[in-house]
Amino acid sequence: MQIFHNCVPFYVSAYYLILIPLVGCSFHEDMNHFSSHHKSNISDNFHKLSRQMTYDITIHGILLWASLGFLFPVGILIIRMSSREAPGSARFKAFFYLHVILQILSVLLATAGAVMSIKKFENSFDNSHQRLGLALYVVIWVQVFIGFFRPKRGKKERGMWYMLHWILGTIISLVGIINVYTGFIAYNRKTSRSTTLWTILFTAEVSFIAFFYLFQDKWEYMQKQGVTLGDLPITLSNQEIPERFNQKEMLPEPCGKRNALVNLFD
Numbered sequence: 001m002q003i004f005h006n007c008v009p010f011y012v013s014a015y016y017l018i019l020i021p022l023v024g025c026s027f028h029e030d031m032n033h034f035s036s037h038h039k040s041n042i043s044d045n046f047h048k049l050s051r052q053m054t055y056d057i058t059i060h061g062i063l064l065w066a067s068l069g070f071l072f073p074v075g076i077l078i079i080r081m082s083s084r085e086a087p088g089s090a091r092f093k094a095f096f097y098l099h100v101i102l103q104i105l106s107v108l109l110a111t112a113g114a115v116m117s118i119k120k121f122e123n124s125f126d127n128s129h130q131r132l133g134l135a136l137y138v139v140i141w142v143q144v145f146i147g148f149f150r151p152k153r154g155k156k157e158r159g160m161w162y163m164l165h166w167i168l169g170t171i172i173s174l175v176g177i178i179n180v181y182t183g184f185i186a187y188n189r190k191t192s193r194s195t196t197l198w199t200i201l202f203t204a205e206v207s208f209i210a211f212f213y214l215f216q217d218k219w220e221y222m223q224k225q226g227v228t229l230g231d232l233p234i235t236l237s238n239q240e241i242p243e244r245f246n247q248k249e250m251l252p253e254p255c256g257k258r259n260a261l262v263n264l265f266d
Contacts, residue, residue, distance in 0.1 A: 054191055056120045061183055063113035067106045068136065068176030069202060073209050075102035076173055080213065087153070100147075107144055110137065129182040136176055143168045177206055 075098075082095030114137045117123060117130075125131055146165055151157040180202060184195040 053120070056116060057187060057190060060113050060116050060120075061187060063109045063116070064133075064176075064183060065180055065202065067109035067113065068172070069180045070205065071102050071106035071109070072176060073173050073206070075099050075106065076169055077209060077213050078102065081216065103144075103147070107140055110140055127182075127186065129179060129186045132175060132179040132182060136172060136179060139168060139172055143172060 078095055079099040082092050082099070085092035085095065114133070117133065123130055125134065143165070146161070146168065149161075150165075151161050181199070184199050184202075187193070188195050
């Protein structure tokens with residue numbers, strides 16, 4: 001399973017190199033399409049949009065931001081931190097239960113946002129935000145179901161369960177972040193209000209979480225760089241040299257038997 005942990009920085013980097021540019025391109029394309037073809041219609045909708053509807057849309061966005069844009073990624077970050085602790089230790093258990101609590105809160109908030117969307121909004125599923133939201137909601141509850149049937153450590157099923165749990169968690173986190181961006185676009189279309197500030201704040205938050213996730217993998221390694229043993233740096237060759245000298249001193253001389261026969265015939 002260490003292979004999957006080592007692959008995570010690659011996926012996080014791929015997120016910034018591929019997914020965010022795609023979101024940005026989609027945003028500009030949608031805005032151009034919006035400006036050229038639907039500007040008058042959105043202006044009319046803005047005037048017809050009630051304060052209650054604007055409030056509901058805002059609450060829906062806050063719930064999904066808190067759920068998929070914050071609690072879920074932080075929960076993954078915490079369970080990653082537990083891998084440095086000894087299994088069964090107090091710190092390991094604390095990290096694990098904190099991970100579970102954050103994920104449960106994330107699911108509850110996402111469910112509240114989904115229920116609000118079904119009851120308050122028109123759901124024609126003709127845009128990427130609604131489609132991604134529906135798919136995410138299904139995958140989230142699949143992840144919850146899998147989490148309740150976690151095999152005990154040491155069983156054969158544990159490896160397959162871990163791989164599936166890890167893959168689904170990574171997909172939910174990345175796609176959930178993307179759907180927050182599409183939510184900003186949908187909010188701008190619906191209310192004609194600028195979302196530039198919210199986009200900048202959310203990008204800063206996600207960037208900090210990703211940086212901290214990648215940084216903790218290198219923190220322990222960086223701490224060891226300044227450690228020395230006497231006047232010699234700790235390297236594999238310097239550690240092995242004294243052992244090899246001791247082994248040579250303990251070995252019998254290769255010509256010992258021949259010398260004994262020579263002495264006998266002398």
